[in-house]
Amino acid sequence: MSYITDYELFEVPPRWLMLRIETADGTVGWGEPVVEGRAHTVRAAVEELMDTYLLGENPTRIEDHWQTMYRGGFYRGGPVLMSAIAGIDQALWDIKGKQLGAPVHELLGGPARDRIRVYQWIGGDRPSEVAEEAETKVEAGFTALKMNATAEIERVDDPATVDAAVNRLHEVRDAVGDEIDVGVDFHGRVSKPMAKRLAEALEPYEPMFIEEPVLPEHNDALPQIAEHTTIPIATGERMYSRWDFKEILEDGTVDVIQPDLSHAGGITEVKKIAAMAEAYDVALAPHCPLGPIALASCVQVDACSPNALIQEQSLNIHYNDTGDVLDYLADPSVFEYDNGYVTIPDNPGLGIEINEDYVRDQSEKTVNWHNPVWRHPDGSVAEW
Missing domain, CATH: 3.20.20.120 (Enolase-like C-terminal domain)
Structure with a gap:
């Protein structure tokens, strides 16, 4: 049985966070867990989920992992947690498809x-x-x-x-x-x-x-x-x-x-x-x-x-x-x-192959994207 051995996170231009999960048999899956403008916050959530629930586990039990990540914590939902779960879930499906030789669909x-x-x-x-x-x-x-x-x-x-x-x-x-x-x-x-x-x-x-x-x-x-x-x-x-x-x-x-x-x-x-x-x-x-x-x-x-x-x-x-x-x-x-x-x-x-060398190179750059804060003529905050 394969199990999850390691993961890495890469913040890259223009405003993306990429997750690389590796298993004991060498299979690599990629996910994209990010809230635009809140990459550092989501990174912390991904690390907490991976370290708490997924390292050392069988990557193929995707539904069970999803339920554990969502329901294992007393507080649920919201953009940060759900985006962290989303990127991990994408990577697990990528791994499963590669191990079985089939596209996710x-x-x-x-x-x-x-x-x-x-x-x-x-x-x-x-x-x-x-x-x-x-x-x-x-x-x-x-x-x-x-x-x-x-x-x-x-x-x-x-x-x-x-x-x-x-x-x-x-x-x-x-x-x-x-x-x-x-x-x-x-x-x-x-x-x-x-x-x-x-x-x-x-x-x-x-x-x-x-x-x-x-x-x-x-x-x-x-x-x-x-x-x-x-x-x-x-x-x-x-x-x-x-x-x-x-x-x-x-x-x-x-x-x-x-x-x-x-x-x-x-x-x-x-x-x-x-x-x-x-x-x-x-x-x-x-x-x-x-x-x-x-x-x-x-x-x-x-x-x-x-x-x-x-x-x-x-x-x-x-x-x-x-x-x-x-x-x-x-x-x-x-x-x-x-x-x-x-x-x-x-x-x-x-169905895609990530250029890992390019990801690593780009992750060395400073990425600090935040959406603008707009204001009305009276100085009050406007919706962006």
Whole structure:
């Protein structure tokens, strides 16, 4: 029987934390446990979980390890613990697939599709010049895009702010036509009254979805927002377990859920969340503005989830000035996009090979990414 002998953590540009787990037979699995801007905190959580529960254990008992890491502690859930569990879980699945010579999706029931559609980000935190960028991405073969709706926005803002958001989407729609999908991310920046106004105003330009129209702590407002629009509502990147998703599935107002494979308990938990959503006729579109291990984990779940709709990926995203997804792969061709789709990889484990020398080299660099703190004109803190 193989057992877990060692682990290492690497903080690398632009804002990622990578976990390497090794077993007695020499098998290596990789995970990506990180909360963007809180890498040091998650590192400590991973170390505590690995040292307490996993060193010396059989890596193949993934469900039991998940239950132990989650339920073994009296205090549960939240972004830090669930992200630590997520990265460990990814690495354990990578090990199991490699030991059995099969991709993870084969171990989860086999593929329900041959490829998954991806979307490409346009614009930055404060969206601008999006129409020109949209044209460029469509010319590159993407059939779906996503953009931020607004920059800072007041709890009750003026008509000009709404008009600016509408005009940006209008310009993108004019630039790319009606056969391209465009998601609009509210990013939790928008209060309930403004979310209602924006949703209604954006309706004529038919976004693919409006994402995180309010913060998850205000999910009880989603039914009111849904009354003001027929646009599909998406949310879930800041929800961390099936219990967090239970209420929004039951109230029926969300059309697309977006759990993050590096935040919501990893492959084990997101596969369960996806199955719950399928029972409520809700689509899956995993959140992933992160690195190659997180993306590979997403694609494995997409492969075997019948309700998977589309996959976020972070190639050339505005966060990635100092490092990008393909930089860390021994074979970047695994994430080649063809007409807006990525083929489901069939290599063992997560289906990717990490360039370990490059990871070690990059981990020597200073990484200190934190999201900006935005403020309103009166000096109060604005949602980023």
